[in-house]
Amino acid sequence: MQSDTATLPAAASRTPLLAVEDLALRFGGSASNVVDGVSFDVAAGETLCIVGESGCGKSVTSLALMGLLPMPPAEIVRGRALFEGRDLLALSRREIGKLRGDRMAMIFQEPMTSLNPVYTVGDQIAEIVRRHRPVGRTEARARALEMLERVKVPAAKRRLDDYPHQMSGGMRQRVMIAMALANDPRLLIADEPTTALDVTIQAQILDLMRELQQETGTALILITHDLGVVAEVADKVAVMYAGRIVETGPVGAIFDDPQHPYTLGLISSVPSLGERGGRLATIPGMVPTVDRMPAGCRFAPRCPFADAACRTEVPPLAEVAAGHAAACRYAPLERHFGDVA
Known part of the structure; x- marks a missing residue:
């Protein structure tokens, strides 16, 4: 898919409708947080895409925000999720039940298992x-x-x-x-809504969601691993790896100037429609399981630039340009490694 910025929905207001601050979540008995220090926000009329491989914590984050995780075994370690001024994480099951399906709603990945037969x-x-x-x-x-x-x-x-x-x-x-x-929600979370569909139907569903969003001004959080979808619909992107946000920024900045090695690897592994010049790039290894999270940067075991410090120090999410931040000791990457893209 090609990015078409002329059709991207403009945010009606840059005041966040939802602001997630330092969210950390774990499951009982696990050695590490499955979601660790996650922060992002989305405004009315804006589309935020959360992207990453399976197992990075994207869906768990969305389920926590919707109050759909059983607690226990899930446990909120710290953080807030302010929606219209109310902390979703502090609401009772009854209170969040009143919001869910009304002021905020969710589209799940597989409708055959989400609809009652x-x-x-x-x-x-x-x-x-x-x-x-x-x-x-x-x-x-x-x-x-x-x-x-x-x-x-x-x-x-x-x-x-x-x-x-x-x-x-x-x-x-x-x-x-x-x-x-159906109830005109202010916030819509869509978790891989087009994964099981063929590319023609996928395009129709994305066009439909974009059209409805422009009509209603709904804030949209789209969870996906498909960078083609991200390029098509996103205003902002949050790249997630092993439970942490490793890069965030406007969609143009993420694609044109990626500043985290993981983001760079994801973009490099996307097939091109042009003439093939060699094998596709790959990211070696796998996302770590929650009981084997590395001590420092969680991407360090798979990172071509990692050194000893990367394996012991947790890099903060630091701004590299206006509105663009990356959690890497070496960002901006070109300063240390030249034109890595």
């Missing part, structure tokens, strides 16, 4: 509406129809009474988007 899609959307709005069955069903039409489900009136198994993967994902947006 024994209820029609119309009933499932209507249930979300009735949970948070003082409306009757008729009004809720009318809203469900309106939402299916809004997400461009063909023959929406007839499909209201379909069950999830009667729909294609792309149509089920549209239903998930309809459910998430």
